[in-house]
Amino acid sequence: MTDHRFLRTDQDIERNFVSLLRTMSFNDITIAKLVDKTMISRPTFYEHFDNLYDLAERTVEEYLRPFEEIFAESLDRKSKHVGIQEIYPQFANKIADTLIGYRKEYLAVRKIPLGTNSFDQRLKEILLTNLAPYFSDSQNKLNVIYLTGILLGNLDFVLEEQRVPKVSEVLAGMDSVMEIISGKGV
Template sequence: MNKKTDLRVLRTNQSIRKAFYELIQEKGYEAITIQDIADRAMINRNTFYLHYQDKPDLLDRCVEELLEEIKNAIVQCPISMRPFSISTLETVMQTILEHISHNTSYYQAMLVGENKIYLFQSKMEKIIKDKLNEGWTSSQGKSTLKISKELLLEYLVSAFMGVIIWWIKNDLPLPVEEVSSQFSKIVAYGHFKAAGIAVEE
């Protein structure tokens, strides 16, 4: 009996979240009402309140759980910037994209379009930045970077997020492995050299 109840609760919760993500894309977070969510999930308002306190609670829990999943996905990725290995960024990017590919509709709602959730994007950027920074803090010896580490981190994070958002926005146009490989080569060799474009001094 408990197992049946747990499954029913799980299905209801999934229906609520699916409805919520769809509505974010359609009308934006601010315009959504609890009744909208209940109607789309085919439940009554009382059932919604058995799962969540209110709309901000639903958003907070969706954001935190997605971010926790990203953290768990990349926590085991080996990373070092001294020396730098192309496979380092490739592995991190591939891990994130593989996770997103299993939850595409959620990330479309959170990261794409005029109704995206900016709070989610900024928190996801911090997770990626912390992971990349780990490559320096875990390495031995004094930094010999010729440019600001903070500037370099911001550049890498922006590149990461730009590629991820482009990939989601265009309905995953390239395989995960290809995107990850090309991205890491662009970062390692520079965009012109990676593309095979001659550059004059």
């Protein structure tokens, strides 16, 4: 049986860790500062986490969980030919609600320097994994990578503008990029 006090302490540590991240860089956070802010002892911290990197990785995973759930729910129907108009509306608003509701926290968590385990890298893996079944051949692998890039760009847009770009805006942006690539636009 799960001890609710232990879980609550986990959550308190994570919440205070993110709160510190909002005001200072990860490299400036110490266990001493964190236990002081959380009002726990150092041994209590070590009962829950091995070190700050363990806390950081678990915090990133916690903040990725809603995305995994949204993608699993929204992308459960397999199709060989899926356009952005079909995929995008299924999860864009749910993602935006999550991002906007916890905007400052997501901005802080995205700054944790964990390399391949960072928030953005892990989200990219989640996107690639969930989008890959919609595309069959190797040429479409490039499409999955492009679509993942667009969705990651949308994440930046939602955090900055605090709204979901309309499908027409996304398509117009893609058209503009294609004009630049083809040499027609500047």
